[in-house]
Amino acid sequence: MTTPNELRLLPWSGPEGKPCYLSTDDPDGYMSRLADGIEAIQLGTASELLEEASEALDNQGTSLDDMRGLVKELTGALRDVYRIATIRGHLRETYDPREPTC
Template sequence: MTPRNELRLLPWSGPEGKPCYLSTDDQDGYMSRLADNIEAVQLGTAAELLERSSEPLDDQDTDPEELRQFAQELTAALRDVLRVAISRGHGLAMNEPRGT
């Protein structure tokens, strides 16, 4: 996933919300596998929320507090998916040939 000698953006934040990075050549190491598993959970959660999203949004009787909670869950999932995309996209951008 991450090219040799490149830092991998991890799917969690450190203290004060700062990004965490992993420096390793071992893509099968414990931390790499942990990050892969957490990314898979985050992407799965986002897919589930997306699947459920039209229900509360289409229902005129949905409680405003319920909508607010759902919006917070969607926001968190979007933040996680964006972090995964940035992490994976950085590795892809480094490996793709330039020009077409």
């Protein structure tokens, strides 16, 4: 939830890796729901990769190339999760549940 006149950092990057922002005070708008859905997908992907990494570490037969590929995917997932944590931490800082919203 963003306050009026506040930009929401979106869970994807724009051209050249630059951050994308959304200006809206409608948390149920199309772009807000799209961003929420993408965040959910990114978190699900990270969870699956963590499980895959645990299995790969337990498997002595995992090749170096497979581990490198997994580390590359984990790096991307960690980047996504970090962005989501930043978004949500920022929202938590700007939103005071004790203050009326209407």
